[in-house]
Amino acid sequence: MPSSLKHSYDAIVVGSGPGGASVARAMAARGLRVLVLEQGSAAPLKGTLGQMAAIAAVPGKGAFFHGDASLLVRGLVAGGSSAINFATAAPPPAAMFAAHGIDLEPQLAALRAELPMAPLPDALVGPMAARIMQAALSLGLDWHKLDKMIRPQICRAGCWRCVYGCPYGAKWTARDFLDEACAHGAHLVDNAPVTRVLVLGGRAAGVEVQIDGVSTAVLADTVVLAAGGIGSPRLLHGSGLAPRVSPFFSDPVIAVMGSVDDVDGGAEVPMAAGLNLHAEGIALADLTLPKPMYQAFALQVGRFGRLSAHRRTLSIMVKIRDEIGGAIGPHWVDKRLRDADRAKLKQGVAMAHGILAAAGAKHVFQSWHFAAHPGGSVRVGEGVDGDLQTPTGGLYVCDASVIPGPWGLPPTLTLLCLGQRLGEHLAGSAASQRQQRMPMFIAASGPPVSSAADAR
Numbered sequence: 001m002p003s004s005l006k007h008s009y010d011a012i013v014v015g016s017g018p019g020g021a022s023v024a025r026a027m028a029a030r031g032l033r034v035l036v037l038e039q040g041s042a043a044p045l046k047g048t049l050g051q052m053a054a055i056a057a058v059p060g061k062g063a064f065f066h067g068d069a070s071l072l073v074r075g076l077v078a079g080g081s082s083a084i085n086f087a088t089a090a091p092p093p094a095a096m097f098a099a100h101g102i103d104l105e106p107q108l109a110a111l112r113a114e115l116p117m118a119p120l121p122d123a124l125v126g127p128m129a130a131r132i133m134q135a136a137l138s139l140g141l142d143w144h145k146l147d148k149m150i151r152p153q154i155c156r157a158g159c160w161r162c163v164y165g166c167p168y169g170a171k172w173t174a175r176d177f178l179d180e181a182c183a184h185g186a187h188l189v190d191n192a193p194v195t196r197v198l199v200l201g202g203r204a205a206g207v208e209v210q211i212d213g214v215s216t217a218v219l220a221d222t223v224v225l226a227a228g229g230i231g232s233p234r235l236l237h238g239s240g241l242a243p244r245v246s247p248f249f250s251d252p253v254i255a256v257m258g259s260v261d262d263v264d265g266g267a268e269v270p271m272a273a274g275l276n277l278h279a280e281g282i283a284l285a286d287l288t289l290p291k292p293m294y295q296a297f298a299l300q301v302g303r304f305g306r307l308s309a310h311r312r313t314l315s316i317m318v319k320i321r322d323e324i325g326g327a328i329g330p331h332w333v334d335k336r337l338r339d340a341d342r343a344k345l346k347q348g349v350a351m352a353h354g355i356l357a358a359a360g361a362k363h364v365f366q367s368w369h370f371a372a373h374p375g376g377s378v379r380v381g382e383g384v385d386g387d388l389q390t391p392t393g394g395l396y397v398c399d400a401s402v403i404p405g406p407w408g409l410p411p412t413l414t415l416l417c418l419g420q421r422l423g424e425h426l427a428g429s430a431a432s433q434r435q436q437r438m439p440m441f442i443a444a445s446g447p448p449v450s451s452a453a454d455a456r
Contacts, residue, residue: 005189005211008219009035010430012207013226014194014235016042017080018415019398020226021174021181026423028184032430035187035218036178037209039227042078042190045165045175049292052084052164064230064333071370072250072333074228077165078190079175081228081372082412084163086271087171088285089117089147090409092417100404101386107417116172117413119145119273121152126268128314129286131260133273135359136284141351145273146285149412160267160290177416197223197239197395204394222394222426226419229374229400233328236378241392245327246378249406250335250371252322254345255287255297256352257315258361259306266291266311274317281321281408282348284355288315297367306363314361318348321408324376337369345369373411375400388422398422 010032013024020036028034040055055077056062064072075081092104111117125133125145136143149172162171182188189211198206198217206219225232229248236242266288274285289297291310298306306313321344326335337345349366356364378384378401388396398419400411 005187005216005218006033006035008206009033009187010220011035011222011224011426012037012218012220013224014207015039015080015226015228015231015399016078016174016178016188017075017226017228017399018082018174018412019400019419020224021079021177022416022419023224023226023398023423023426024186025177025181025184026420027427028181028186030423030427030431032427033185034181035189035220036181037192037194037207038078038188038190039193039231040075040077040190042188045083045167047161047164047167049164049290055165056081056084060331066334066336068336070252070335070337070368072335072374073370073372074230074374078178078188079173082173083165083175085372085410085412086162087149087269088271088410089149089413092414093407096404096407097380100380102380102421104414104417104421107420108413111413111416111420115149116151117147117149120148120150120269124150124152124155124157124269125272126158126265126288127263128265128288129268129272131263131359132286132314132316132355136275136355138358139354141355142275143273144275146271148269148272150269155269158267162269163289163293194227194235195238197225197235197241197392199239199241199392202393204392222396224396224398224422226397226399229377230328230333232397232399232401233377234330236390237330241390241395242378242383245329247324247326248328248335248374248377248401249322249324250326251373251408252320252337252341252345252369252371254318254349254369255315255367256318256349256356256364257294257297257306257313257366258356258359258364259309259312260314260359260361261312263314264311266313271317276409280344280347281406282344282351283319283408284348284352285317286315287317298365300368301365303365306365309363314356314359316352316355318345318352319408320344320348321406324406328374328377333374335371373400375403375411376405377401380404387425388418396422396426
């Protein structure tokens with residue numbers, strides 16, 4: 001065991017994405033001894049393609065391919081997928097959680113007051129996003145700016161590094177909460193994959209983790225799995241605490257692209273504006289991506305003649321709320337589109353074509369579908385209860401896997417709310433247990449001695 005690592009803690013958090021970082025911060029701020037174990041690296045974000053590829057494009061780790069040409073990605077890094085996401089803040093699906101007795105409004109209100117969370121000022125809306133918005137509004141669509149978790153005062157207009165990992169600190173990520181947790185005394189160990197949960201007497205007792213290639217057991221009465229929609233069900237299965245496979249949702253996306261002659265862009269904040277058709281389960285937004293990613297889409301579908309058109313190509317994201325299905329297995333992931341999913345994508349793609357036509361775009365094409373929000377694999381009401389506890393005492397899950405059903409929008413803000421709520425609950429439970437033990441200690445110790453005479 002590394003010399004800096006203690007043998008036991010009050011709580012161990014496995015994973016440092018929005019759910020893990022927020023629950024660790026809440027517990028550490030209330031005096032609990034917290035250990036955070038992160039499979040990925042905590043090295044500073046550089047905003048480079050190479051670093052992003054190592055985080056999310058390694059097959060079998062950050063990227064998974066399926067037989068129907070789909071790609072599913074996740075971020076294995078301190079801060080989780082928030083390090084490489086588009087910083088879009090969608091409020092939690094209140095009704096979905098209320099059905100399970102969960103009210104996230106207090107946490108949401110507190111986070112809105114604390115975090116940078118607002119539409120971008122006009123100066124930071126790029127020319128491509130503005131052109132798409134103008135076209136959508138001309139069609140009578142409810143296209144509006146989206147809340148972004150970005151600090152506009154230090155965001156660099158014309159930068160393209162949101163998806164690579166912002167090196168300037170302009171984009172809020174879960175690393176911010178992770179830093180605060182450590183400032184309150186939490187201990188972070190990166191490059192530390194957890195292999196299983198230790199259980200004693202039917203309760204969580206700690207975890208087994210690989211550190212510097214050595215398997216180490218670390219003990220805690222409370223273990224929180226925040227390893228993501230793929231990682232958490234795998235850990236539960238590997239610990240003999242869940243079935244071998246878990247169905248899930250993934251929020252499939254298609255990028256629809258078309259070129260215009262009078263825009264010179266290609267470097268701007270993606271998803272500056274869009275619309276959400278909740279009833280239909282379809283969301284659209286502008287999606288300006290870095291040149292290598294755009295070219296990968298063009299190559300993917302054989303549009304070789306469009307490789308040099310990045311700076312003139314408008315791109316629209318079509319995202320859907322897919323049905324729960326497929327399977328997360330011990331070493332593989334399989335999530336194929338169902339007929340209802342294909343119908344939603346077809347409707348959304350048709351809308352995107354209409355918007356691009358109104359924007360004057362030519363040479364329109366679309367990518368294969370991909371996804372980046374795996375969740376619902378350890379759902380509230382099935383895998384965990386309303387306090388996010390599994391059937392194993394002391395073992396909790398706090399990441400996208402607990403979202404009760406398909407949703408179709410970015411989960412970051414939801415996970416922050418869940419993590420804050422769980423951290424407050426666990427810290428409160430720990431304080432209550434200490435208070436219950438105190439009278440027993442006093443009774444066992446006898447009445448207090450107030451003076452030397454009393455002592456005689």
